[in-house]
Amino acid sequence: MALTALNVVSDPIYADAADVAKAMQPEEALFCFSADRLKARLALFADGFPGTVSYAVKSNPSREVVTALSQAGLTHWDVASVHEMALVHSIQPAAHFHYHNPVKSRREILDAYSKYGCRRFAVDAREEVAKIAAIVGDDRSVELAVRFVLPRDRATAAHDFSTKFGAPEHIAVELLQDIQRRGYVPVMTFHPGSQSRDPNVYVRHIEAAHRIAKAAGVHISKLNVGGGFPASYPLSKPAPLQSYFSLIAEATTRFFGKGTEPALECEPGRGLVANCMSLLTRIKLVCSDGDDIFLNDGIYGGLMEFMQAPVLQPPYRVIRGGKVLEGPSKPWKVFGPTCDPLDVLPAKLDLPAGIRDEDFIEFGTLGAYGIATSTMFNGYGNHAVIPVDEVFNG
Structure with a gap:
């Protein structure tokens, strides 16, 4: 994924937190932010991930972070609410939104669609598909991303994302068929869990995505492999990011077939902004x-x-x-x-x-x-x- 940087950022005032402490003597706790560190991390994703990189706004919704990412050329944003859309839109009016919270009110769907131009919605229930269809009508540009979930077989993440959202495989098959029948663009997505330490968990989900799409008889044009990309902590040292990217690319080609793979997307949060x-x-x-x-x-x-x-x-x-x-x-x-x-x-x-x-x-x-x-x-x-x-x- 290539990014076009906009040279808008002014130089930081302070060298580091020690400099801040000495100069400001702050009475209240504060965050020190390095835009350069963030942009360097984004470049690793943009250059290494074999597809479109979006940012999971929920992980850090500060204006400073969103502005720096926008200035660095990021144009796709994974959002969980219209409030996050409003924030990003105020900084980047032409932003592309992936509304990947599978549960949304009718008013939230309407605002996302009409006010912010959102054309991507995640679903994991039949009722959500019907709710979205009632609002967007016959707009065939709308993409509905079926979020599926696999049984958790071992502790590979700091936060388990399998307990709240995600359709089991047999329901995911029905959802894909329903989406195709209604004339919307079928997409698939999953989330392996936050701070996923084993890159092979992505392989297991990509294999399942192919299995589900095949059972449904539906061609998916895009596959979003979620977030979960880890950061490095003293008690949690992950494999290099490139190993995740390589395994994801290889698995997609192996299971879907060379030349017929869906376009890949990811939505890093922690792995992008933690440091x-x-x-x-x-x-x-x-x-x-x-x-x-x-x-x-x-x-x-x-x-x-x-x-x-x-x-x-x-x-x-x-x-x-x-x-x-x-x-x-x-x-x-x-x-x-x-x-x-x-x-x-x-x-x-x-x-x-x-x-x-x-x-x-x-x-x-x-x-x-x-x-x-x-x-x-x-x-x-x-x-x-x-x-x-x-x-x-x-």
Whole structure:
């Protein structure tokens, strides 16, 4: 996939989070964002994936990220709501949307179709097909993507996507036939699960897509292999991205036949944006008679996913006076700023024994599901996004 870059971005003001901490002395937690790091990651997908690359907006809906991707030439966007469409449309009016949330209200379908020009909708139920058809009528440019699901046979992902959405194979066959009978463009899609560590899970789904299409007697022009592409965390080190791309291309040709393969699409979220942001927090209190510290952010803020999936523990470092603090370490129990006793990280962190109030702790690799899942509980969570040249990833 080739991208055409638009040279619109101004140079970042700060070198990194340590520079931000020294210059700004921020009282509130904030995110440091490297547009250059994001664009470099997008280039890996654009150059390596054998098809169209879209961005799963849900993973990071900040204007800074959407703007940088748009400026780098991305034109396709995987969205889960019309609110995400509105955001992207305000930045890129000619955006192409893949509305891949399989459950949508009638008003959401109408707004997506009429207001934002969306012509791709995911479905996993007969009722959803009928609902969309009642709104779009005989518009044969509409693509309906059947989202199918396979039984989960082993833990290959940090978050299992098989429990909420996706039609089993026999229903997927019926949906494809119904879509073709109604005259819409049949497409197929799946999601292997977030932070998929085994690239062979894509092969298994591509084989199933061919099996379903063959049983339905339907030719699919496009196959969306979903997201799931992993980022690198201290406790979750994935295979290189290129191994995913190569296996996906090889499997598509092997199962569908050379020259008759569907056009491929993907919709990375975490794998695209995780390493473009870090979270800069500040210590509010160090309990000298124990091992407790309190930060100005926590699980109701930028660290929510760490609580949900401890394997995605972000890398971290302490900053004092604009420099990384070294020295002997000890385990610390880390609480967030809210009044809720649940606001505590799921594991102790090894931090310098000499940390003190007003030191900063930077958590890296939080470009995905950091700012996206932050709440305003107790008034915390209104994170600024500060541009930097380099962002910490451990």
